[in-house]
Amino acid sequence: MRTGTRLSIIGPGRVGRTLGWALARRGFQIVDVLGRDGQRTENAVAFIGSGRGCTRWDELSGEWDLLLVSVSDDALTEVAERIAHRFPSLQGKTALHTSGFHSSDVLRPLKDRGATIGSLHPLMTFSEPAVARERLSGIYYAVEGDPPAVAQAHRLVIALEGRAFSISPEQKPLYHAAAVLACGHVAALLETAFAVLDAIGLEPESARRAFDPLIRETIENVLREGGRRALTGPFARGDARVIAAHLAALADVDRDGEFANVYACLGRRALHLASLHPTRRAAIRAMLTSDATNLPR
Numbered sequence: 001m002r003t004g005t006r007l008s009i010i011g012p013g014r015v016g017r018t019l020g021w022a023l024a025r026r027g028f029q030i031v032d033v034l035g036r037d038g039q040r041t042e043n044a045v046a047f048i049g050s051g052r053g054c055t056r057w058d059e060l061s062g063e064w065d066l067l068l069v070s071v072s073d074d075a076l077t078e079v080a081e082r083i084a085h086r087f088p089s090l091q092g093k094t095a096l097h098t099s100g101f102h103s104s105d106v107l108r109p110l111k112d113r114g115a116t117i118g119s120l121h122p123l124m125t126f127s128e129p130a131v132a133r134e135r136l137s138g139i140y141y142a143v144e145g146d147p148p149a150v151a152q153a154h155r156l157v158i159a160l161e162g163r164a165f166s167i168s169p170e171q172k173p174l175y176h177a178a179a180v181l182a183c184g185h186v187a188a189l190l191e192t193a194f195a196v197l198d199a200i201g202l203e204p205e206s207a208r209r210a211f212d213p214l215i216r217e218t219i220e221n222v223l224r225e226g227g228r229r230a231l232t233g234p235f236a237r238g239d240a241r242v243i244a245a246h247l248a249a250l251a252d253v254d255r256d257g258e259f260a261n262v263y264a265c266l267g268r269r270a271l272h273l274a275s276l277h278p279t280r281r282a283a284i285r286a287m288l289t290s291d292a293t294n295l296p297r
Contacts, residue, residue: 005155008032008064009051010079012044014126015098016070018133019160020048026159031064047129057086066152067115069097069107076106084109094152096120096145100176103169104145111146118145119172120153122162125183137161144169190215192262199253228273235270238280243267244287264288 007028009016012035024030030051035041041053054060060083071079076099083095091114095107100121107117121142126132143153143164150166157164167175190211197207221230234242250260267288271281 005029006031006063006065007068008034008060008066009044009048009068009070010034010060010083011070012037012041012053013070014129014132015122016068017044017047018126018129018136019068019070019098019122020044020051021129021133022136022160023156024048024050028066028159032060034060057082060086062087065093066156067093067095067110068120069095071097073099073101076102080107080109084113087113089113090115094118094149096149096153096156098122100142100179101172103172104149105169116146116149116152118143118149118153120156121176123179138163140165142167142172142175144172189262189266192259196250196253196259231270231273235267235284236274238274238276238284240280240284240287243284247287 005028007020007023008031009020012033016033020030020033030048032054033041033045033048033051034054034057035044036055038053038055041055045051045053067083069076069079069083076097084090090110093115094117095110095115096118097104097107098121099106099119100123102119104117104119107115111117119142122136123140123142124132124135137160139162141153141157141160141162141164143150143157144167145153154164191204193211194204194207197211198204202210218230224230234246246263247260250263251257254260268285271285271288274281276284
């Protein structure tokens with residue numbers, strides 16, 4: 001299938017090369033792949049299977065119809081300014097960025113040159129492109145921007161066999177915070193659990209294997225039934241003495257209090273999900289809001 005759409009990519013990182021690979025196989029003509037590091041850019045071109053790698057702004061051609069800007073959040077403003085400086089006229093062209101945090105407004109310098117602008121954020125983790133490209137089908141994309149750019153984004157989502165939902169520009173920070181909680185913070189939480197197990201002599205690799213069924217079943221239950229029904233353990237039962245013992249044990253192995261603070265913070269959220277008598281709930285909340293690092297040992 002050939003769409004006739006000529007696509008250039010700025011940012012040869014994990015998202016750019018994964019989406020580039022998928023779109024190239026769905027008929028999009030990859031023109032340029034621009035990155036700061038020559039070797040990384042050439043590796044991205046090889047991964048995508050087409051396109052021309054370049055590392056200087058004056059090498060970026062204007063032959064594209066659609067520009068996919070897949071750089072870090074902090075670099076987007078500078079990149080938008082450089083693109084606008086490179087091309088005095090962008091009439092008839094569309095630019096989409098893949099940031100979950102920024103709205104399309106960060107690409108306003110391109111709009112001032114005549115382009116339509118939008119954002120297309122894939123709601124997925126891209127830790128390894130070779131794995132991620134096999135899991136693209138069916139994922140969701142948050143889309144916003146100028147109506148023509150949104151229409152173009154929907155074309156990409158259809159080509160990628162994904163699903164799109166709309167989001168307003170002012171909602172992007174909250175949406176992105178939720179994505180971080182569901183992905184990066186879950187990774188941090190699980191590594192905290194493994195660090196606790198390491199304190200009793202169970203190495204991280206063994207801990208990951210041992211906890212694999214528990215973690216997978218919990219996530220599947222939450223996705224299937226919601227957190228309220230999936231919640232189990234001492235917070236679901238209101239076992240105050242068990243919770244107090246957990247906090248004391250965590251404080252014993254981590255004098256900085258980080259383990260106990262993570263436990264207490266998430267415990268307060270778990271109380272919102274638990275069906276407990278108000279008195280018991282209040283007693284546990286008071287325990288969790290006290291200084292966990294000063295618990296009696």
